[in-house]
Amino acid sequence: MASAPRHHRLTRTAHRLTLGLLTALLAAGSVQASELEVSDARLRLMPGDLPAAGYFRLHNTGEETVTLTGAGSDAFGHVMLHQTMQEDGMSSMHSVSELEVAPGDTLEFAPKGYHLMFMKRAVPLAVGDELEVTLEFADQPPVPVNFDVVSPASL
Template sequence: MPGTLLAADLQITDARIRLLPGDIPAAGYFTLTNTGETGTTLIGADSSAFDNVTIHQSVSQDGISSMQHVEQLTVAAGELVELAPGGYHLMLMKRKHPIAVGDEIEVTLLLDNGQQQNVKFRAGAPTTQ
């Protein structure tokens, strides 16, 4: 169907979570590739392992670095967006149970067209890039 994004048109690779000690929020990184003929927009995420998952962007302004909440992240047709340290990422807040390095955590990505994409993220150490 031209103009319709199918689940097969959206590829998620290198999904990983950087765990920090205690209840400090974790960061989720991955590459989102849209091989379809129309753009798609990531509008949120959810995980049974965390109370809250949101999209953030690291920004630097006047020499001061901060994180800002992002309502949505659009990936144009034929393009990719990398969620990585220093840029866009998922913030995974308030773990519901202990998570160890090496564990696989399922995260559901929510798209503006109503589709959901379940992704397995590998939990990594605080040095995970």
């Protein structure tokens, strides 16, 4: 008899967890499908423990401006938004706190421009792997994106 109430509690808990997970997945999926499109996501893997760079295109198909505020990955200790700038023939990188993407616009992360800088690799990676990166926004749920791990020579 004692097992019936416990079974009921476990079933009720499982239902609540399932409902919560479905709600979260639907919310994240609707942002990707209806407002944001991410394409050509790739991570340029450097040898050893050198920082890696992430490139992609972010297209805003919605009716409101979206603000990209950061990114994260379990495979790296720190991920930053960066911009490479040319001044007087010299190239330099600067951290960027946020980037806005107006409705209908596409923001391109590419070599010699905006990019994600991946620091402090926490897990081994190899060319050909796929890495989940979460893009973070000011007023939107985070968006998980799969990045293809590529060699520096492929860019």
